[in-house]
Amino acid sequence: MEREKEQILYVVIPCYNEQEVLPETSKRLLEKMTSLIDRGMISGESKIMFVNDGSRDRTWEMIENLHDSNPIYLGVKLSRNRGHQNALLGGLMTAKEYADMVISMDADLQDDIDVVDQFVEKYYEGCEIVYGVRSARDTDTIFKKYTAEGFYKIINMMGGEVIPNHADYRLMSRRALEELENYKEVNLFLRGIVPMIGFKTDVVTYERQKRFAGESKYPLKKMLALAVDGITSLSIKPIRFIVFLGMFIFVCSIAMLIYSLVQHFLGNTSIGWTSLIVSIWAIGGLQLLAIGVIGEYIGKIYLETKERPKYIIERVLR
Ligand code: UDP
Ligand code: MG
Numbered sequence: 468m469e470r471e472k473e474q475i476l477y478v479v480i481p482c483y484n485e486q487e488v489l490p491e492t493s494k495r496l497l498e499k500m501t502s503l504i505d506r507g508m509i510s511g512e513s514k515i516m517f518v519n520d521g522s523r524d525r526t527w528e529m530i531e532n533l534h535d536s537n538p539i540y541l542g543v544k545l546s547r548n549r550g551h552q553n554a555l556l557g558g559l560m561t562a563k564e565y566a567d568m569v570i571s572m573d574a575d576l577q578d579d580i581d582v583v584d585q586f587v588e589k590y591y592e593g594c595e596i597v598y599g600v601r602s603a604r605d606t607d608t609i610f611k612k613y614t615a616e617g618f619y620k621i622i623n624m625m626g627g628e629v630i631p632n633h634a635d636y637r638l639m640s641r642r643a644l645e646e647l648e649n650y651k652e653v654n655l656f657l658r659g660i661v662p663m664i665g666f667k668t669d670v671v672t673y674e675r676q677k678r679f680a681g682e683s684k685y686p687l688k689k690m691l692a693l694a695v696d697g698i699t700s701l702s703i704k705p706i707r708f709i710v711f712l713g714m715f716i717f718v719c720s721i722a723m724l725i726y727s728l729v730q731h732f733l734g735n736t737s738i739g740w741t742s743l744i745v746s747i748w749a750i751g752g753l754q755l756l757a758i759g760v761i762g763e764y765i766g767k768i769y770l771e772t773k774e775r776p777k778y779i780i781e782r783v784l785r
Contacts, residue, residue, distance in 0.1 A: 470591045476503070476513040477541075477566035478583075481554035482530070483520040485574040487681035489529045492576050493517075493540065499580050500539060508587055514565070514785075516541040517574075518558035521548030534784040542784035549778045551684070552655045552693075555635060557778040563644040570638045575681065578636040579673040586638040586671060595643040595666035599636035601675040618694050627701030628662045630670065637661065652700065653770050653777060656693070659701040699763050706764060709757045716753065 478496060482489065496515050503509045519527045519542065530542040543561050545554060555571055562569045568590050572578050582599055589597045607615070619631045635657060639647070646664045662668075685693075699705070723746070727739070 469593060472591060473507055473510045474567035474590075475565065476500075476509040476587065477562035477569045478515050479518060479555065479558035479562050479569055479571045480516065480574050481518045481520050481551055481558060481571075482522060482526050482574045483548065483551070483554070483684050484522045484524045484526060485681060485684075486522075486524045486526050486529060488575050488679065489517075489526065489533075491679065492574055493533050495576060495580060497537070497539065499583055503584070503587065508584070510567075512565075514539055514541050514562075516543060516558055516562055518543045518545065518554045518561075520545055520551070520554035531784065538785075540784075542782070543780055544782040544784075546779040546781040550689075551635075552657055553778045555657065556655060557780060559639070559644055560648060561780065561783060563641050563648075566641060568638055568640050569644060570636075572636050573634075575678040577676050577678055578634075579676065582636075582671050582673045589669045589671065590638055590640060592669075593667055594638075594669045595640045596661060596664065596668040597638040598630050598633045598668065598670045600630060600670050600672045601632045601634075602672045607675070614690065618697070621694075622659070622697055622701065625698055625702035625704045627659050627698065629658050629697075629701075630662060633658065633670075642666070651774075653773070653775060654696055654700040654767050655777060656697045656700045659697055695763070699767060703764070705760050709760055712753065713757070716750065 478500070480492070480496075485492075493515070500509070500513055500515060504511050504513065517530045517533070517540065519530055527542070527544055530540070530544075533540040534542050543558055545557055549557075559569055559571065568587070570583060570586055572580070578599060586597045586599070615632075619629060622629050623631075639661070643661075643664055643666060647661065650660050650663075652660075723742070730739075
């Protein structure tokens with residue numbers, strides 16, 4: 468089903484300590500939006516919305532100045548730092564009140580903004596969600612490349628349905644965002660949730676660039692946390708794996724029992740120091756691991772039952 472042209476596009480950009488990139492990002496985005504508006508692809512009501520995720524530098528001040536200089540720039544200020552996924556969701560949910568389609572992207576423009584045209588075209592062709600997928604990772608460090616690829620493999624092995632090499636650069640229609648709102652979970656992994664929504668979707672590939680200024684706001688610690696969140700919020704396979712492991716160990720222990728009894732009746736009772744020590748360590752380690760994995764899920768349940776707000780919006784500039 469084709470859609471009517473000139474609908475309202477909002478671009479949502481979470482920003483955490485991005486004072487180095489904001490001037491350039493805002494300039495390039497303005498050019499893009501103006502060109503789209505001039506070509507009659509999007510409505511003149513379209514906006515660029517920056518979400519300040521509790522930055523400690525001049526990011527919010529800069530957003531305020533941008534808004535004063537040109538009303539195409541909007542600002543959403545979260546009450547404190549809540550992390551990329553929450554900031555993004557806060558922006559998406561605010562934007563959906565005004566927009567027909569919303570594109571999310573990072574503040575550092577690593578995602579090629581020329582792809583926006585294709586996103587919008589696919590939207591007019593009737594897609595509710597369009598995923599931006601990286602064709603190459605040449606510009607990432609080798610470490611990031613392999614960890615990221617491993618991460619997508621593990622998640623898919625665990626039964627989560629993520630689009631490989633798709634981060635959070637995507638277009639969503641208002642319809643899709645309304646459905647996204649119904650996913651109430653606190654442990655939010657958007658890349659895993661969005662594909663669950665369904666509808667007509669498509670993929671657009673692009674080359675990912677280097678961050679042109681500032682540093683990555685995703686150090687290894689945050690990356691690992693995102694990976695664990697991603698896996699445990701999409702899949703309960705780790706728990707099931709433990710159950711099978713437990714069964715396997717149980718079978719082994721029965722074998723050991725028979726073996727010890729046989730040895731006992733043969734009179735070789737003083738053997739066994741090695742096997743004793745080995746089994747104490749092996750079983751002890753396994754138990755700790757198992758409890759840890761289960762604990763991870765109980766922790767998640769604990770957080771979910773509290774139903775705390777995922778973000779608090781302090782101010783909206785519009
Ligand atoms: N970001 C955020 N809150 C955070 C960390 C990051 O809003 O706590 C934003 C950041 O400003 C950027 C996006 O998330 O727009 C992606 O971060 P970054 O480019 O540093 O990650 P990388 O590209 O290195 O994975
Ligand atoms: Mg980046």
